[in-house]
Amino acid sequence: EAGVTQFPSHSVIEKGQTVTLRCDPISGHDNLYWYRRVMGKEIKFLLHFVKESKQDESGMPNNRFLAERTGGTYSTLKVQPAELEDSGVYFCASSPLLTEAFFGQGTRLTVV
């Protein structure tokens, strides 16, 4: 069974550009979570989907971040326009109802 897959693994963009990160959860997992780790800081929660609905987006830093999960399958996280402080590793996790979540390997985003 495939695990949680994230694309791309690395992305380097210039300040002001747009970047879209993608997460393919484990098949059948209704819950999908986005997290971010900024260098030197703890892993922070961004957003939680249950199927295609946003259950909790309290961790989204500002309106430059937009997450979608059309059809309740894969999810995208778009940053527009990117700022230097957006650099970090973005993790996606998925889980069935009421059990452990499995993480992808992350997307390392560098904004220069």
Next chain:
Amino acid sequence: DAKTTQPPSMDCAEGRAANLPCNHSTISGNEYVYWYRQIHSQGPQYIIHGLKNNETNEMASLIITEDRKSSTLILPHATLRDTAVYYCIVRLGNTPLVFGKGTRLSVIA
């Protein structure tokens, strides 16, 4: 904010048991204790979770005190590949995991 307290770092000799403590004195009755680890910059890896009873799987054992205010993760025979940051997390249902600073475990040859 994380509801758990862990020591910032620990060392363990290779082949010996690693016992990682965690305090969660404000845990509520329906909250589970989860353990994850992060090796280098990889994605966090699920280890084990429990509610009241002790749990064991192929990776580790989880010992939860009777009052549920603390727990211990046990890696029975630590190897160099177990060197990682270990996170103890209290979680209700399918709510998001809240990561603290964790314990950096160094397994020494």
